[in-house]
Amino acid sequence: MQLVVTDLSMGIGGRVLFEGLDFHAQSGEMVALMGPSGSGKSTLIGGIAGQIPIRKGLVAMEPSEAAIHWVFQSTPLLGRRSGLDNVALAAELRGVPREAALEDSRGLLLNLGLVGRLEVPSYRLSGGEKQRVAVARALMSEADVILADEPTASLDPDSRAQVLRGMRRAAETGAIVILATHDRWVAEQCDQVIELLAAPAEGGQD
Amino acid sequence: MRLAVAEALRNIWSARVVAVSLMLVASLTGAAVAVLTIAEVGRIALVTKQQEAAGAFAFQVVGPGGNRPSALGCEAIRALDGVVGAGGVMQTIPARFAIQPDVDLRVLSATPGFAEAAWVDLDGTRAAAVVVGSEFESLGLTRGSHVGYIGPDGTTKVIEVDLVADKAWMLGSERVLVFAAPPTGTVEACLVRASPEAASAVGDALVGWFGEGTSIQELLVRTSLMSDPQEFLSARISQYGWIAGSLVLAAILVGRWAARRAEFALYRLLGFRERALTLMFVVDLLVVCFLPAQLGATVAIGVSSPDTLTSSALLVDLLRLDVAMALIPLLGMLIFSNRSTIDALKGS
Numbered sequence: 214m215q216l217v218v219t220d221l222s223m224g225i226g227g228r229v230l231f232e233g234l235d236f237h238a239q240s241g242e243m244v245a246l247m248g249p250s251g252s253g254k255s256t257l258i259g260g261i262a263g264q265i266p267i268r269k270g271l272v273a274m275e276p277s278e279a280a281i282h283w284v285f286q287s288t289p290l291l292g293r294r295s296g297l298d299n300v301a302l303a304a305e306l307r308g309v310p311r312e313a314a315l316e317d318s319r320g321l322l323l324n325l326g327l328v329g330r331l332e333v334p335s336y337r338l339s340g341g342e343k344q345r346v347a348v349a350r351a352l353m354s355e356a357d358v359i360l361a362d363e364p365t366a367s368l369d370p371d372s373r374a375q376v377l378r379g380m381r382r383a384a385e386t387g388a389i390v391i392l393a394t395h396d397r398w399v400a401e402q403c404d405q406v407i408e409l410l411a412a413p414a415e416g417g418q419d
Numbered sequence: 420m421r422l423a424v425a426e427a428l429r430n431i432w433s434a435r436v437v438a439v440s441l442m443l444v445a446s447l448t449g450a451a452v453a454v455l456t457i458a459e460v461g462r463i464a465l466v467t468k469q470q471e472a473a474g475a476f477a478f479q480v481v482g483p484g485g486n487r488p489s490a491l492g493c494e495a496i497r498a499l500d501g502v503v504g505a506g507g508v509m510q511t512i513p514a515r516f517a518i519q520p521d522v523d524l525r526v527l528s529a530t531p532g533f534a535e536a537a538w539v540d541l542d543g544t545r546a547a548a549v550v551v552g553s554e555f556e557s558l559g560l561t562r563g564s565h566v567g568y569i570g571p572d573g574t575t576k577v578i579e580v581d582l583v584a585d586k587a588w589m590l591g592s593e594r595v596l597v598f599a600a601p602p603t604g605t606v607e608a609c610l611v612r613a614s615p616e617a618a619s620a621v622g623d624a625l626v627g628w629f630g631e632g633t634s635i636q637e638l639l640v641r642t643s644l645m646s647d648p649q650e651f652l653s654a655r656i657s658q659y660g661w662i663a664g665s666l667v668l669a670a671i672l673v674g675r676w677a678a679r680r681a682e683f684a685l686y687r688l689l690g691f692r693e694r695a696l697t698l699m700f701v702v703d704l705l706v707v708c709f710l711p712a713q714l715g716a717t718v719a720i721g722v723s724s725p726d727t728l729t730s731s732a733l734l735v736d737l738l739r740l741d742v743a744m745a746l747i748p749l750l751g752m753l754i755f756s757n758r759s760t761i762d763a764l765k766g767s
Contacts, residue, residue, distance in 0.1 A: 283688055289684070289685045290685075291433075292682070293430070293433040293434045294429065294433050298429065298433075303689065305422055306422065306690050311425075
């Protein structure tokens with residue numbers, strides 16, 4: 214799996230956020246997108262996913278049929294359902310039978326430190342626990358590309374480290390992980406860091 | 420698709436207290452739609468029955484010049500559309516009870532259709548059967564009893580009672596014993612009972628049937644009860660009950676789905692296609708609203724045992740409710756198609 218971004222320009226309305234961006238990533242790599250608020254990190258992630266139109270340039274994936282999974286700053290979960298159910302669903306979507314999906318998900322969540330919290334309805338989990346469930350779900354989806362928009366923002370250091378461990382594990386299983394962050398420590402854990410400069414005008418999406 | 424169904428059911432189970440509360444509301448809504456129809460159409464049916472019992476739709480026909488109509492011709496009127504019963508009395512015999520000679524009675528030799536015309540609760544002609552009014556119950560007569568009467572010539576005849584019916588609307592409180600005989604000769608007058616909705620058409624047809632100069636008399640017409648049931652039915656309020664019911668159920672479901680907008684957006688993000696999401700809405704509709712509403716309506720119907728007229732009105736009203744409910748998932752899809760998946764997730 215390979216992601217190639219060539220001479221990419223994106224913006225919001227009449228405002229250009231960045232121009233001439235080039236980078237490439239391949240399976241197993243974690244790429245950090247760094248930059249101040251409004252520099253276009255979220256916009257770039259939306260552009261890679263095909264959700265936000267690009268102005269100029271090219272985003273290419275090889276092979277072109279790539280499964281993409283999103284992780285947000287506060288990733289929504291199926292609130293009344295347990296973390297275990299949330300993660301197992303990703304496996305069931307791949308055709309894994311229910312019982313096997315639950316078994317795999319249990320192991321994954323325990324590895325991410327959610328001991329004793331597997332059957333708790335998601336709305337009762339802490340922010341860090343929810344993010345770990347979201348990361349486990351991303352892992353379980355076996356997506357080719359994981360797009361994570363500020364996944365560790367507002368997490369305590371322990372939770373942040375566990376989420377990052379989950380991301381690394383996803384990369385080790387063959388995914389490309391693109392991660393927008395303000396956190397220098399998080400960026401240092403990645404294999405590649407893309408710095409976006411502040412856009413010329415005020416505002417913008419981030 | 421199986422996963423979509425399973426997920427919908429798991430979601431219902433995970434919030435079962437809420438789901439059961441909504442099911443209760445849905446079943447009450449279904450019951451309310453049914454009860455409204457049952458109550459209103461039941462009242463219309465009662466008025467119709469009262470009209471029939473009052474003879475509001477019966478005619479007594481005498482031939483031109485006061486001549487007795489033909490017995491066969493009178494019986495044949497039964498074939499006209501809207502005629503419920505037709506027959507006449509060929510002979511009236513004054514008589515006395517064999518066991519109580521001081522009690523007078525009349526024995527009517529009538530055509531087979533006469534009993535059906537004279538008693539509103541009888542169906543079908545009664546060839547060679549004997550029908551007596553409930554006035555005779557005090558004398559111990561029941562179905563299968565043998566009753567003897569002394570005719571004007573002093574001879575005693577014994578006949579077997581086929582039916583003890585309610586009081587006949589046109590025979591008053593006299594003690595009358597009617598036995599059916601093959602239609603021969605003429606009848607004193609031809610009694611024709613019509614269904615309420617066809618009464619005027621039958622009245623018009625009788626003139627053509629018996630010829631010019633025929634005397635047609637409407638019997639026991641109570642104008643205070645005269646009304647057209649079809650008019651009542653077409654103006655009834657309960658025919659709009661399904662609209663109120665479906666609005667309640669749509670509000671329940673759309674409110675429930677709107678509160679879970681991010682959840683559905685998440686399913687979409689995870690790879691559920693529109694068809695799978697629609698199926699989830701359908702399963703939610705079936706379990707939370709449709710089936711409970713049917714159950715509520717069924718219980719209401721079971722408790723009230725509606726008559727035929729009410730049952731047909733119920734069928735129409737409940738079918739309308741069902742069709743309206745079936746469209747609710749489309750409403751759900753419209754709501755969710757207006758917002759992008761990412762926006763819905765970020766806004767949650």
